Amino acid sequence: MASLDEELTCSVCRDSFSQHHPPPCGHSLCPDCIREAWSSKGDGEVRFTCLQCQEENSGVLCDSCPSETQNGQPALAIKTCLKCEVSLCAEHLQPHLERPAFSTHLLVEPLRDLSLRRCPTHTEMFRYYCTDERVYVCGDCLLEGGHAQHKVKALRQVEDDLKVILHTLLRKAEEKLKDGERILKEHENIDSVMADSLENDDTQVERLGSDLQVQGMKLVVALKEITRKERQQVIERVRQDCSKVRDDVSQTLSIQHYLASLLTETDPFLLIWFFQTDETKLLADLNSPVFIPDAVRLDRKNILEDIESKYREFITSTLRCLSELKRELLTSPLTLDTNTAHPLLSITDDLRSVTRVKNRLPRAAHPQRFDHWPQILTVQTFSSGTHYWELEAEGFWDIGVCYRSIGRKGKDSNAFGNNKVSWSLTQQHDRKLAAWHNRRKTRLNYRMTHNRVAVAVDFSSGTITFSEVGLSSNLTHIHTFSTAFTQPVCLGFGLYKAELNSHISILKV
Numbered sequence: 001m002a003s004l005d006e007e008l009t010c011s012v013c014r015d016s017f018s019q020h021h022p023p024p025c026g027h028s029l030c031p032d033c034i035r036e037a038w039s040s041k042g043d044g045e046v047r048f049t050c051l052q053c054q055e056e057n058s059g060v061l062c063d064s065c066p067s068e069t070q071n072g073q074p075a076l077a078i079k080t081c082l083k084c085e086v087s088l089c090a091e092h093l094q095p096h097l098e099r100p101a102f103s104t105h106l107l108v109e110p111l112r113d114l115s116l117r118r119c120p121t122h123t124e125m126f127r128y129y130c131t132d133e134r135v136y137v138c139g140d141c142l143l144e145g146g147h148a149q150h151k152v153k154a155l156r157q158v159e160d161d162l163k164v165i166l167h168t169l170l171r172k173a174e175e176k177l178k179d180g181e182r183i184l185k186e187h188e189n190i191d192s193v194m195a196d197s198l199e200n201d202d203t204q205v206e207r208l209g210s211d212l213q214v215q216g217m218k219l220v221v222a223l224k225e226i227t228r229k230e231r232q233q234v235i236e237r238v239r240q241d242c243s244k245v246r247d248d249v250s251q252t253l254s255i256q257h258y259l260a261s262l263l264t265e266t267d268p269f270l271l272i273w274f275f276q277t278d279e280t281k282l283l284a285d286l287n288s289p290v291f292i293p294d295a296v297r298l299d300r301k302n303i304l305e306d307i308e309s310k311y312r313e314f315i316t317s318t319l320r321c322l323s324e325l326k327r328e329l330l331t332s333p334l335t336l337d338t339n340t341a342h343p344l345l346s347i348t349d350d351l352r353s354v355t356r357v358k359n360r361l362p363r364a365a366h367p368q369r370f371d372h373w374p375q376i377l378t379v380q381t382f383s384s385g386t387h388y389w390e391l392e393a394e395g396f397w398d399i400g401v402c403y404r405s406i407g408r409k410g411k412d413s414n415a416f417g418n419n420k421v422s423w424s425l426t427q428q429h430d431r432k433l434a435a436w437h438n439r440r441k442t443r444l445n446y447r448m449t450h451n452r453v454a455v456a457v458d459f460s461s462g463t464i465t466f467s468e469v470g471l472s473s474n475l476t477h478i479h480t481f482s483t484a485f486t487q488p489v490c491l492g493f494g495l496y497k498a499e500l501n502s503h504i505s506i507l508k509v
Contacts, residue, residue: 060110062089077110082125085114106155108267117269126269129158134276136269159268162275166263172286173256180249180290187242187293202227241293248290255285294383295488332387333380334491334506340377340408342370345495351379355503356395356495372411375494377404383488386458390469393427394451395502398494400424401457401464403487413439416494423481425453425466429497435466435479446478452507453478459485 063086065074077087081096083105088096096102111117118125119138126136132150141147153161202224259282265271335351343360347353354376363369370376381404393399400416401423407414417424417436424436433444452469462483467475495502 060087060112062092063087064092065089079107080109080111080114082106082108082114082117085125087111106268108269127155128152129155129268129272131158155268155272159271162271163263166259166275169282169286170256170259170263173252173259176286176290177249177252177256180245180252183290183292184242184245184249187238187245238293241291244291245293251285252290255282258282295381331389331508332382334389335379336493336506337368337377337379339366339368340370340375342372342374342376344374344498345376347376353503353505354493354495355501356498358498368408370408370414372409373415373494374496375400375416375492377402377406378491381488381490382457382459384459386456386460388454388456389491390507391453391455392451392505392507393453393503395500396427396429396496397502397504398424398426398492398496399453399455399466399504400492400494401455401481401489402492404490405487406492416492417441421487422492423464423483424492424494425479426494429500433478435481437481442479444479446476448478455491457489459489 059076060080061074062077067074075089075091078090079093079096080087081102083102087110093107096105096107114125119136119141122138122140124138124140126138128137128139128142129135130137130147130150130152133147136155137147137152142152262271262274265274336347336354338347338351341347341354341363343363344357346355346357346361356374375398391399398416402416403421406416406419406421413419416422417426418439420438422437426434426436427448428434431447433446433448435442435444446468448468450468450470454465454467454469454475456465456467457463458465462485464481464483466478466480468478469475493504495504
């Protein structure tokens with residue numbers, strides 16, 4: 001047990017690890033120290049140097065130099081030839097580098113003890129690798145037939161195979177690094193964006209304070225305190241998210257450097273040992289997705305509930321001011337996603353209006369594009385908070401709230417409301433309204449007198465509320481869905497009958 005514990009204890013940092021795959025020098029190193037052992041030399045070359053060997057050995061002497069020289073000792077070897085089984089200094093290495101007869105000889109970093117590269121049974125140099133048993137074998141091992149039914153390859157072939165895998169992993173590391181950098185860039189500026197948004201909120205609150213005079217000033221003080229706390233919470237969350245993304249990027253960058261270093265290794269023994277030692281952890285690190293922060297949204301629900309609870313006795317004009325403020329604060333940015341747009345939908349340059357057209361528009365194929373139903377989704381998704389939007393809708397239309405996982409290809413179950421992942425309000429060609437979810441149609445007696453529709457989504461309570469916006473901005477309830485959201489949601493629009501001038505615009509409240 002003591003010997004096993006020693007084998008599973010890193011000889012450099014003394015940390016314990018679960019699997020023992022010693023390097024060719026025989027020392028026990030943990031995966032972290034293995035990666036650290038890849039260091040850049042003075043000549044710019046990157047290669048593995050065992051940290052323990054570096055401490056214990058002062059160098060390997062050339063086997064071809066005389067035992068006594070003018071300087072008192074042979075020159076230090078710079079390579080070991082595994083074919084000739086000798087270590088060579090720069091002068092005696094030249095024939096190996098220049099003459100064709102030595103072109104097939106395998107040169108590695110100087111080795112002090114060649115016995116580690118020999119078969120302990122036959123004392124012959126290892127020249128093959130059994131992938132079934134994951135062990136090195138010599139020619140005599142093969143002749144004895146112990147690996148007759150196994151997959152055995154020459155070391156160079158194993159090296160080539162592993163480098164193909166490493167190239168794939170390196171590309172994966174580069175892609176993950178790009179994803180991390182993109183996500184980090186998107187979230188690094190969130191502080192200023194949130195500050196600008198909250199500055200606009202303060203302006204709206206000040207206007208309300210002027211309208212309500214003394215009572216309004218109390219409201220302003222209370223609201224500023226709430227928004228200040230919320231700002232701090234949002235900024236702290238964003239900073240934490242950015243820190244997590246930076247950690248992912250840093251880890252991926254380290255793996256990228258590590259993989260690039262492995263690809264420069266010319267010693268198949270080291271390469272195979274590195275790979276089998278770090279394979280599980282390396283794959284786990286690369287397969288773990290880059291941390292993607294949840295969308296940061298300002299939730300005004302608690303603020304507004306506090307305001308309303310304190311001023312329920314306000315006169316009708318006060319309640320009207322609060323209602324307008326509520327819509328302004330809960331309105332979230334919304335733009336159309338051109339990648340999802342069906343070819344029969346025309347989108348304005350500002351990505352806020354969409355119209356049904358008679359002839360298909362030239363659009364490149366895209367995996368997210370609807371190809372049967374004339375539908376489109378918004379770019380933004382929402383996974384928390386309360387949100388409100390106002391739309392101008394004419395003709396034969398669908399206004400839906402759905403998960404991004406809604407099907408895009410084909411007819412079956414991909415229309416808004418005809419599946420479990422979407423909820424929609426439809427105005428038909430005869431202006432009759434219906435609510436749809438999971439293929440179930442609910443006919444509504446209400447008929448709109450204007451073309452302005454309000455959509456409110458409360459993610460935590462699982463409600464979707466459709467209302468009509470009147471001339472004085474008063475809301476008339478049309479229908480409410482109640483559910484339990486399991487994924488982020490977005491808005492989607494469907495438009496039918498081009499002859500009815502069917503179109504939908506996202507309005508600024």
